[in-house]
Amino acid sequence: MTTMVDVAQRAGVSIATVSHVLNDTRPVRPATRQAVLEAMDALGYTPNGLARSLVTSRTRSVGLAVSAISNPYFTEILQGVEAGALEHGYGLLIADPHDDPAHERKVAQLLHERRVDGMIIAPSANPGELLAYLGKHDVPTVFLDRLVDTPADTVSDGPSSTATAASFRFDQVCTENAEPMAELVAHLAELGHRRIGLVAGLPGLSTTTERITGYRHGLANAGLPYDERLVAHGDSQSGAAERTTGALLSLAAPPTALVTGNNAMTIGALRALRERGLSVPADMALCCFDDFSWADLFTPRLTAISQPSKEIGARALKLLLERLASPSRPGRTVRLPAALVHRTSCGCPEKSGRPKGHTTSGRPESPKNPENPEKGPVS
Template sequence: MVTMSDVAQVAGVSQTTVSHVVNKTRRIAPETERAVAAAIEATGYLNDGIAKSLRTGKTHSIGLAISAMSNPYFGEVVHSIEKHVTDLGYSLLLADTHDDPDRELRAVRDLLAHRPDGIILAPSADPQEALRQISRRKIPTILIDRVPEHLDPSQPVDAIGVENTEPTAELVRHLAERGHRRIAMVSGRPGLRTTVERVNGYLLGLRQAGLGVDETLIRDGHSEAEPARQAIKALMALESPPTALITGNNQMTIGAMAALRDLGLQVPDDIALVAFDDFPWADLFHPRLTVMAQPIEELGTLAAEMLFQRLREPDLKPREVRLSPRLIVRDSGGTGI
């Protein structure tokens, strides 16, 4: 097996210098660092992270449990977190929860088996067992996107998400100002904090616009494209269908657009459509989509920063941070009816 001593001999430096280069524990002259890097490449040396973790109690890894594969929004969050984590010399361990409590629990257990120094979790509708598993290990944790109603002051858990209630109300007001009185809401997966807050925002917006609540105009899209597609078709089959739609996330927006296409309805001529979540390609659609854009890069970066701050200061009180999304008015809300 190739050792650090072998690398030092090939590079013509001391074993201590090799250790400083590998573990980034001291600044080394650039030419010496290049020589060590070349020697590592030539010898095939692998740093023994397991042995190091046994000595220090640290693995220099961060666990991320999130529904990354099924939601492009979370994919962008992962990219932002990964960049910050790796810039600080840590590895990112990714586990997909599929927004399901059972799979979330398995994902968290898999991460814990790798002994990460911290965990970032986008909690499901029922994350309590997963959080209990983390709590037993007393691992610093950040909850991202879905902020719980109450944080346990006895646990090293922080939370970061976006404001949902007032921004959703703003989407309702945007449509009401254009003359819409039958405004429907396609909501996300039941039980998720984001779903609850966005539905509350929809109801708030109706009150602010002086509109009554019609329960038939609130449909569950389950945060996914196909359920949202079916929800839109049910809404449009009503005796008095809506003239405007609000979708609660980007996946449901895709389902809504598919349903309207199936029904031969044009946006915004036949019906207005606005969405919570922006897309990288939302400005390329015809019509261009009006959206409530979340600060995705900032969300991921701040989640990582908060976690590393807690790693440095484990006795911090639990913190909750909310970021403000931004209304981007394009064409899909129409100009008025």
């Protein structure tokens, strides 16, 4: 079996130099590094990952915990994380917390026991046990898609992020939620709809809370009253969304337009409409948060908010590597812009122009303060 001694002899360097190249523990001149790598390739040398981790106290592995991995949105996030991990020489250990707080904590413990260097997690609606475990063991962590409360002051850190000084040093990355949702509602109102229903996600998730906030802003901007009977929770799942859409359709005064809070709930809402023989958009206009690959194949084609899911995954990995390099730096929360993909399920003709409020950059304009438009966007 080829050893480091063999590699050192072939490359004409010391064993220590080979170790520095393998473990990145000390700078090595480019020509020397190349000679070591060529010797490894010629001899077929495979580094011992366990021995390496003993030297560096790092396993060059990352734990990724997201629920519903089969969901296209999270699948693309996974692809973004994996691409970044491979580029930097890291492996992935993947687990599904099932949006269950107790299981989520167990998943974090199992990943930690496998000595991952850090974790990327989409937290549940009640992540208290998870936060306690991560904080107790000082695990480098990035939360994605859903945010956790960070009781701290914030300072500006660029156009779409904030730097957070928290008692625990975690990083977070997510999409803008409120403004894009407000834009969907405003567009439906512009088309003449006065009873706009919302199929919202799992209560307690930051994404659900922010999208409901955006829904209310959109109504207020259009001069429409908020009616809590038109908001029903589909719990971020297709089956629950199908049932709750049926309940909305059974109201004495049902909505004439629907907005769904994620792609899985969009499927459930479409099933409920089909079961009642209703067509989109003739009988019910429909817009959705979360674009997905099939949205352009439906008839009609679905008007949707598109999230930069692969970029979310890539940014999460980048934040984690920065945290590993500088463990004591302040935590950061990064928000990425979403874009409205305007199709025909909203009731617009196939080749209509952009709806009002859609910017050329793909980032929706900020909703105005419904109490005083002169004050600008709601914070």
